[in-house]
Amino acid sequence: MDIQRKDVHNSDTPLLCQACESRHRGVCGALTSDQLLKLSKHSSRRDVEPGTELVGESLATKSYSNIISGVVKLSKMMADGRQQIVGLQFAPDFLGRPFRAENGVSAEAATDVKVCSFPKAVIERMIGEMPELEHKLLEQTLNELDEARNWMLTLGRKTAGEKVASYLLLIATHAFPDNEEDSVVFDLPMSRTDIADFLGLTMETVSRQLTKLRKEGVIKVMNNRHVEVPDLARLSERAGV
Amino acid sequence: MDIQRKDVHNSDTPLLCQACESRHRGVCGALTSDQLLKLSKHSSRRDVEPGTELVGESLATKSYSNIISGVVKLSKMMADGRQQIVGLQFAPDFLGRPFRAENGVSAEAATDVKVCSFPKAVIERMIGEMPELEHKLLEQTLNELDEARNWMLTLGRKTAGEKVASYLLLIATHAFPDNEEDSVVFDLPMSRTDIADFLGLTMETVSRQLTKLRKEGVIKVMNNRHVEVPDLARLSERAGV
DNA sequence: CGCATCTTTGATAGTTCTCAACACGTGTGG
DNA sequence: CCACACGTGTTGAGAACTATCAAAGATGCG
Structure with missing residues (x-):
């Protein structure tokens, strides 16, 4: 059905991506090996320790990430210091708020976390060019919305x-x-x-x-x-x- | 920039849509007048009273809707009757959970509500064909996610x-x-x-x-x-x- | 082994819930 | 026109739950 996607153990797949969990399950699953190659030129792996801040609450972030392994907590804080964790993200979730400079939440590693990061601009251009990528993002966002609403029931009742x-x-x-x-x-x-x-x-x-x-x-x-x-x-x- | 979209007061625009708030602000804003015409053949306007259930919690819904006016409350209920409203939707929001039979929430009119409904199948086909439509949906979903997370802070802290x-x-x-x-x-x-x-x-x-x-x-x-x-x-x- | 951090446990105070009675506005029928 | 019932909202008193403050007990790390 999609001949370009037959690259499971293909040498066309960038080295960085070959052993990556997100290669097929995450948003990268929407990409052909050509596109993956292009993206991998701009991407960088990072291992961080628990407590590391990955995205600041009101900081304009310049990159998006895929979570390769570990757990990331998303939280919001009030002026007086009260804090609420508004979501947990696991591999192979996508991290970042597309189409907006501020994302309103801060993301912090809860455990040891491996991420694969891309410049904001590259992703946003690829989204515009690739409906499949946007579709994956929509699906993940809908799932996160379902989870958020489930948790609202937990918090409220x-x-x-x-x-x-x-x-x-x-x-x-x-x-x-x-x-x-x-x-x-x-x-x-x-x-x-x-x-x-x-x-x-x-x-x-x-x-x-x-x-x-x-x-x-x-x-x-x-x-x-x-x-x-x-x-x-x-x-x-x-x-x- | 987009010559097909110059239909603000164009006779090509279906009658039903000409005076519609959602024509430009909602998801319909992603459609050309041709596409709008096609969609309008399958769409139906409905006025409902407060308390009317628009979407059942575990019912497989067969249609999506645009909210033309009024307020819709989304809620979840526990087995013992405890209830939590997990979101409010206003015009010109899109109502319905794409790509999944069950949506996990029930939607009920909070005020007098006017909706414009389309068969599930028609929308899903159009989404596949029109990246712009999917983009609109992604943007609305991201906004709803932001609002849900803001409300989680309210509920929890x-x-x-x-x-x-x-x-x-x-x-x-x-x-x-x-x-x-x-x-x-x-x-x-x-x-x-x-x-x-x-x-x-x-x-x-x-x-x-x-x-x-x-x-x-x-x-x-x-x-x-x-x-x-x-x-x-x-x-x-x-x-x- | 000792210190810093995290977790558990206890006593008490404070907020919100529960149950109950009352008030208000609206529509109905005598 | 008034009496009444009904739905909705307000107010009060006491109970229940969770927070706060304080101290002691684990755990992990150098």
Whole structure:
């Protein structure tokens, strides 16, 4: 159907992209190997540590990125310092707000993160030339909108206990998108403070609710970050779904 | 620059569309008069009363719509009946979730609403053929995402008083997008219960905060729905911005 | 091993919810 | 024209939940 796209292990594919997860799943999936080659000339890989700011809240950013691995948190802050995390992004999400200088959110690495960055201008020109690329962007944006609205229900209407359970469920499902088992084991990508900022709670309340879930046997926690969920269905009930 | 688009008062423009606000501001702005003519053959105008459900939460909808006038509320509900309004849409917004059968939210008219509806299939075909249309959709979706994230900050981190002030500010700015005055007068498009569902509060708390703002002279309220804001800057302070 | 950071736990205060009664405006029928 | 019911909004008192402040307990790192 699309002969130019038969480049799965083709030498035409730029070296940088050959082992890249985003090559087919992310926005790059919309590109032919020719286009990928052109883009890769302007792109640069970067490994950053947790806490690194990738995009400033009101800074005009001059580049877009693909997340290769790791978790990025998007957050907004009020003048007095109150903070709210408004979204988490995982590989192979696209990072950046097209068609606007300011993006209104700041993006910070929650874990170790690998990104592949491109100059704003190059991407925006390619968007204009390639409907497929714009289509991918629209799909991702629609998905982010769905997730944002789901989270609004969590923020506005769920109790502290349900919020914490919802968070665990979100991480569990994103870490293992097609997990069929009843049980999961994973590492929390964020501190208690971050979780609180994501759930609209305080650190202390998050901690208390985690303890409650632990004492009731819904989860097991080791070394603060390592979590085991023996029965996902039981966790779902706690999340109010 | 685009000769086909010189149809502002052109007889080529379908009758139905000639007096339509969305003709240039909404997604239809991406269409030539030819395409508009084709689309208008499949489109139908509808006037609905407050409370009418336009899109069901898990119903597969078979049509998309443009909002011609009025306010539409998008909401999600939990199994036990708790409800959260996750967005408001005004003219000339596009209504519907492309590329997915279920859209996860239900849309209900908050005021008297006029919509222009098209069959799902027709729109989706046109999207495939017209990059400009997809671009418009992407821009609207990005704007909705920005608004959703702003509201997440409101839901997660603001006090009841700030939430109510934020709501008033939202309505004031959307009712008069380019108001330059200090003061505004407008009608609230929703009941106290709806406002509560939008803010993640109870009706009673909304009412108490409104009376507080009234007693402090930040707003005047007549007949429950009619509001006057003498000093928008003062309201902004209350909203925490 | 010791220090800095993060997390848990406890006691108390504050905000918002819940339940209940009352007020207001509107439309209906006697 | 008034009485009444009904939907909607307001107000009050007490309960429940979450935040705040404070201290102690883990954890990780040099």
